[in-house]
Amino acid sequence: MEKVMVKGTEAIGEAAIRAGCRHFFGYPITPQSELPEYMSKRLPEVGGVFLQTESEVATVNMLYGAACTGTRVMTSTSSPGFSLMMEGVSYMACAQLPAVFVNVVRGGPGLGDIQPAQGDYWQATKGGGHGDYKLIVLAPATVQEAVDLTVLAFDLADKYRTPTLILADGLLGQMMEPVEFPEFRDLSTLPDHSSWAMTGAKDREPHIITSFDIDPYILEKMNLELVKKYREIEKNEIRWEEFKTEDADIVITAFGTVARIAKSVVEMARKDGLKVGLFRPITVWPFPYEPLKKLADKAELFFDVEMNMGQMLEDVKLATGDRKPVAFYSRMGGVVPTPNEIYEALKKEIGRRE
Amino acid sequence: MKKLLYKMPESLSGKEFTYCPGCHHGIVHRLIAEVIDELGIREKTLVVAPIGCSVFAYQFFNMDGTIAAHGRAPAVATGMKRARPDLYVFTYQGDGDLAAIGTAEIMHAANRGEKITTIFINNAIYGMTGGQMAPTTLLGMKTTTTPYGRDAQKDGYPMHMCEFLKEAKGVAYLARTKVTTPQDVEKTKKAIKKAFLAQVKGIGFGLVEVLSTCPTNWGMDPISAMKWLEENMIPEYPLGVFIDKVGDEK
Amino acid sequence: MPKVKGYIEIDQERCKGCGLCIKACPTKVIDFSESFNSKGYHPAEAKYLDRCIACGFCYRMCPDVCITVYREE
Numbered sequence: 001m002e003k004v005m006v007k008g009t010e011a012i013g014e015a016a017i018r019a020g021c022r023h024f025f026g027y028p029i030t031p032q033s034e035l036p037e038y039m040s041k042r043l044p045e046v047g048g049v050f051l052q053t054e055s056e057v058a059t060v061n062m063l064y065g066a067a068c069t070g071t072r073v074m075t076s077t078s079s080p081g082f083s084l085m086m087e088g089v090s091y092m093a094c095a096q097l098p099a100v101f102v103n104v105v106r107g108g109p110g111l112g113d114i115q116p117a118q119g120d121y122w123q124a125t126k127g128g129g130h131g132d133y134k135l136i137v138l139a140p141a142t143v144q145e146a147v148d149l150t151v152l153a154f155d156l157a158d159k160y161r162t163p164t165l166i167l168a169d170g171l172l173g174q175m176m177e178p179v180e181f182p183e184f185r186d187l188s189t190l191p192d193h194s195s196w197a198m199t200g201a202k203d204r205e206p207h208i209i210t211s212f213d214i215d216p217y218i219l220e221k222m223n224l225e226l227v228k229k230y231r232e233i234e235k236n237e238i239r240w241e242e243f244k245t246e247d248a249d250i251v252i253t254a255f256g257t258v259a260r261i262a263k264s265v266v267e268m269a270r271k272d273g274l275k276v277g278l279f280r281p282i283t284v285w286p287f288p289y290e291p292l293k294k295l296a297d298k299a300e301l302f303f304d305v306e307m308n309m310g311q312m313l314e315d316v317k318l319a320t321g322d323r324k325p326v327a328f329y330s331r332m333g334g335v336v337p338t339p340n341e342i343y344e345a346l347k348k349e350i351g352r353r354e
Numbered sequence: 355m356k357k358l359l360y361k362m363p364e365s366l367s368g369k370e371f372t373y374c375p376g377c378h379h380g381i382v383h384r385l386i387a388e389v390i391d392e393l394g395i396r397e398k399t400l401v402v403a404p405i406g407c408s409v410f411a412y413q414f415f416n417m418d419g420t421i422a423a424h425g426r427a428p429a430v431a432t433g434m435k436r437a438r439p440d441l442y443v444f445t446y447q448g449d450g451d452l453a454a455i456g457t458a459e460i461m462h463a464a465n466r467g468e469k470i471t472t473i474f475i476n477n478a479i480y481g482m483t484g485g486q487m488a489p490t491t492l493l494g495m496k497t498t499t500t501p502y503g504r505d506a507q508k509d510g511y512p513m514h515m516c517e518f519l520k521e522a523k524g525v526a527y528l529a530r531t532k533v534t535t536p537q538d539v540e541k542t543k544k545a546i547k548k549a550f551l552a553q554v555k556g557i558g559f560g561l562v563e564v565l566s567t568c569p570t571n572w573g574m575d576p577i578s579a580m581k582w583l584e585e586n587m588i589p590e591y592p593l594g595v596f597i598d599k600v601g602d603e604k
Numbered sequence: 605m606p607k608v609k610g611y612i613e614i615d616q617e618r619c620k621g622c623g624l625c626i627k628a629c630p631t632k633v634i635d636f637s638e639s640f641n642s643k644g645y646h647p648a649e650a651k652y653l654d655r656c657i658a659c660g661f662c663y664r665m666c667p668d669v670c671i672t673v674y675r676e677e
Contacts (some may be wrong), residue, residue: 023433023436023437025433025436049436049437051432051436053429053462054458054459054461054462055458057426057429057458057459058426058429058432058458058459058462059429061422061423061426061429061430061433061459062429062430062432062433062436063433064420064422064423064426064429064430064433065402065420065422065429065430065431065432065433065434065435065437066433066434066436066437067433068400068420068430068433068434069400069434069437069438069441071437071438073433073437087423088423088426091423095420198400198418198419198420198434199418199438199441200397200398200399200400200417200418200441201396201397201416201417201418202397202398203397206367206415206416206417206418206419207418208412208413208418208419208420209418209419209420210412210420210421211421212409212421355676355677356611356674356675356676356677357674357675357676357677358672358673358674359610359658359660359663359673359674359675360660360663360671360672360673361672361673362669362672363669366669370618370668371667371668371669373667373668374620375620375621375622375645375667376620376622376623376624376667377667378667379667380666380667380668380669381664381665381666381667384667384669533665535628535665536628536659536660536661536664536665539664539665540664569622575623576622576623576624577623577624577627580624
């Protein structure tokens, strides 16, 4: 397969189309407007539907409607836009509707800025919407991984009848890298949702899709069904990457583009004789607690690096317990840390502990 | 020999309506069902229920149904119609759903000429939540959040959705009716049929605003409520057909 | 021209006693029943069926689809 040089946002769009998605609803917001722009041009080429909506609120509800008919559908947005979608996300999670969301995270909170950040981790994994629900959240670190995880996001959404999220950031969205796209999915092989989808009650009982029941005992049953599903996902779908952790005394934890910056830090440290490794969750929900917990047997220090105030940090601490110290380095507001500054901070931390 | 003239329509599930005695929701539900029966499209129609008293509408129609978030039914319907243009989609919304929180969604669906049908129940009050002011509440009208009567200076003016929507070029049928007499019921049915035909014929967006009573929250019996509607709501909300690009029923 | 003769059936358990059919009937076929249904309403009752002309106005006004209308042929 030939490699093409492509921007992160557009790569995700093309990957979605290869995965069999023919419906995109979205609203412009920096730094991801290229994704709806790309889809507006590309979808008509493959007989798909693109619609620029009037707001992110409308967007998520159009996703709800399209998903009700059992078709693959996606949107992309950035932090403030994803906040607007939270009610709809909660609705879709409860109604068990498959769809793919992409959040190209920018500096926040509030209007923030348009530079890369990782401040939406909590919103993505601990629930930005109301109620007991989870999204499957995938955090790519390279444009190729964004392509692969987009395909996976659709497959997982259909497999578990749940909305999924690609948690990207402005850096990944805007960078260009060579990627290999998968073959076009034969649409006739897409998962069959005819047992529940709203397709017209011909020769069958009506299909009702709601995120509601006035009877609390029935709603509790609905919630228990969701919990059962989430437990299954936690059991089967965690994904992570370890880089030079086999003999590591110090383990850097990071996700997304910060993790690829951290890889350089690992190389720099190793050159200086420090046994440093990297633990990179790929699914930030379900979070890979068990494999990270195992590393706490051998490593002496964990060093979490994020572009936020310490969000995944809490999950790292949850995994490692009180057994080993967890230090933290962060930049916020859209500032991207350099390998040098991370390495300096790491050395300072090591120095402090000697 | 008895010939059956009128009975429970096929497109209704037969479940007893949860609406108050004399509430006009039930009449309009039945008219929609009669129209869908006559057009023969029940098996291809999807209903999008709103948030409001008619949140349970999906239980009363014998077709695939869902509940949209408050105000978002036109967006949900748009998603459905764009995904399955071969199916028919209608939203059923009250005055809070459509004229308060949902103004953007209805304006844009109408503006895009979305091939969906909206039935808009205007009873000048919030029913389900217990009688608060709606955008369509009349000046001077006492509600639980306008205990001194709606005051234009403080609360703005009654909102005329048909008059706003008639400016949208994507609208194929737009009418305001009432169902206080058998003759009006028949006129409303004709309007609803045309609003559905706008979709069936692929012309554009169709909406019927039905002025309705809310006996419970107006604090009146059903008959007095209809009298109040005639005397107070008609002067504020003139009846009529604003747009008709559908033409003949054939 | 022979007068049209009609016949209606009212589902009195479904009826909520709103009175809309009673007001609409042009020949005063319907009135409130003296008894209660299980919901606690005085339901509508077709008391003077011989006056029914199968106009269907009661069906049109009923918000609860309680009434079935027939025409005698």
